[in-house]
Amino acid sequence: MLMELVQRQMLLKRLTPLMMQWGVTAYSAAVSLGLSVLFARSMGSSAFGHYTYIYVLASVLVLAQDAGFNTLLLRERAAPSASLRSHCSQLPTVAVLHLLVTTGLFIVFAGVCSKWIDAPSLMSGIVCFAAIMLMQWQSSWLKGSGKFERDAVFLFCSRTVSAIFVLVAVLTIGPSPSVIFLAWSAGLLLSLALHYRHFPTLAAIEWQFPTWAYRSSLTFFAVGLASTLYHQIDIIILRNLLGEIPAIGHYAVATRIHDGLMLLATPVVLMLFRRMRVLAMQPGAGNRFSRNAVIGALLIGTCLAVVGWIFGPWIVGILFGNVYAEGAHKLIQLLFLALVFALPNFVLEQNAIATQNERLLAFGFLLAVAINVALNFYLIPTIGVEGAAWATILTEVVLCAILTHGLRREVFS
Structure with missing residues (x-):
C-alpha cells in the first residue's frame, strides 16, 4: 500500500510540470x-x-x-x-x-x-x-x-x-x-x-562587440527567420497584391483557427522532443519512437482535416459571426486540409533539432519560403485569396518531402 502511494506521488510529481505547461x-x-x-x-x-x-x-x-x-x-x-x-x-x-x-x-x-x-x-x-x-x-x-x-x-x-x-x-x-x-x-x-x-x-x-554570442545564435536565427517567413508571408503578399479588402480579413480568421490548433499541439510535440533528444544520444534507439510519432501526427492531422472540412465553416460562424463564415467557408476547409501535412512536419522539425540536423531544417524552411512566395504570386492573381490557402497546402507537402528524405535514417531506417 505504501509503495503504491509512493509510486503515485512520483508519477504525479513527474506529470505536474507537463500538465501545467499544457494547461x-x-x-x-x-x-x-x-x-x-x-x-x-x-x-x-x-x-x-x-x-x-x-x-x-x-x-x-x-x-x-x-x-x-x-x-x-x-x-x-x-x-x-x-x-x-x-x-x-x-x-x-x-x-x-x-x-x-x-x-x-x-x-x-x-x-x-x-x-x-x-x-x-x-x-x-x-x-x-x-x-x-x-x-x-x-x-x-x-x-x-x-x-x-x-x-x-x-x-x-x-x-x-x-x-x-x-x-x-x-x-x-x-x-x-x-x-x-x-x-x-x-x-x-x-x-x-x-x-x-x-x-x-x-x-x-x-x-x-560580442562576436562569441552572435556566432552561436546565427543558426537559431536562420531557422527562426525561415520558419516565420514561411508561416507569415502570405498575409503580406495578399495585402500588397489585393489591397485592403474584406477577403483578407476572412483569410486572417481562418489562419487564426489553424494556428490555434498548431499551438495546442505544441506541449505534446515538446514532450516528444524531449524523448527524441534522449533517444538521439543512443544510436538507433530513437527511430521507432520517432516513426510512431510521425505516423500518429499524420493520423491526427487526417482526422482534423475531415472534421474541419465538415464543421469548419460552422466553427467560424459560431466564433466570428455569419459574415466571416460565408467569406471563409472554403478557406477554413483548405487550411484544415493542410493539417494532414503540417502536424507531421511539426514532429519532423523537432526531430531535426533533437538529432542536430538544424542545417537541414534551415534549408527546408528557406526552400519552403521560396516555393510559397512563388506559389502565392502565381495563384493569388488567378484565384484570389484561396490561392494563398492552396499555396500553404502545396508548400506543406514539399516541406514534408524534404524533411522525410533528409531524416530518413533518423526516423524511417
Whole structure:
C-alpha cells in the first residue's frame, strides 16, 4: 500500500510540470482566440485585415530583435557549452542590450517609412513585440533551469494581465492596432516587473562587440527567420497584391483557427522532443519512437482535416459571426486540409533539432519560403485569396518531402 502511494506521488510529481505547461498553453490559446474574435467583430473584416498585416510585419521584425537569443538562452541555461562557459554570465546582458538597440533602430525606420505604411501602428507593434521577446526570454530562462511550474505560473500571469489591459483599452478607447499593441506591451511589462526576483543577473556591459554570442545564435536565427517567413508571408503578399479588402480579413480568421490548433499541439510535440533528444544520444534507439510519432501526427492531422472540412465553416460562424463564415467557408476547409501535412512536419522539425540536423531544417524552411512566395504570386492573381490557402497546402507537402528524405535514417531506417 505504501509503495503504491509512493509510486503515485512520483508519477504525479513527474506529470505536474507537463500538465501545467499544457494547461497554460491551452489557456493562452483560448485567450488569444477570444481576443481575436473581439477584434474581428468590433473592427470589421477590412480593419481586422489591416491589424493582421501590421501584426505580421512586427512578427517578422522581431526575429532581428531576438537574433536567436531565445533558443541560445534556453540551451545555455540548461547546459552551458564548452565554448560559451566563460561567457555564460554575460549572455543575458548581451541579449537585452541587443534588444534595446534593434528596437530603437526599427522605431526610427518605421518613422522614416511613414509615407508608405501606418507608422504609429508599426511603431507600437515593434514595442509590443520587444516586450513579448523579454517575456519569452524569461520563460526560456526558467525552462532551462528546470523550473517548469514557475514558468507556467509566469506565463499564466503574463497572459492574464496583458489580456485585461487589452480588453479594457479596446472597450474604453476603441479597437485600433496602436491601442491593442500599447496595452499589450503595458500588461507584459507589468507582469515582468512583478516577477523581477526570477530575472537572471545582468553583468556589467563590456564595450566590445560580442562576436562569441552572435556566432552561436546565427543558426537559431536562420531557422527562426525561415520558419516565420514561411508561416507569415502570405498575409503580406495578399495585402500588397489585393489591397485592403474584406477577403483578407476572412483569410486572417481562418489562419487564426489553424494556428490555434498548431499551438495546442505544441506541449505534446515538446514532450516528444524531449524523448527524441534522449533517444538521439543512443544510436538507433530513437527511430521507432520517432516513426510512431510521425505516423500518429499524420493520423491526427487526417482526422482534423475531415472534421474541419465538415464543421469548419460552422466553427467560424459560431466564433466570428455569419459574415466571416460565408467569406471563409472554403478557406477554413483548405487550411484544415493542410493539417494532414503540417502536424507531421511539426514532429519532423523537432526531430531535426533533437538529432542536430538544424542545417537541414534551415534549408527546408528557406526552400519552403521560396516555393510559397512563388506559389502565392502565381495563384493569388488567378484565384484570389484561396490561392494563398492552396499555396500553404502545396508548400506543406514539399516541406514534408524534404524533411522525410533528409531524416530518413533518423526516423524511417
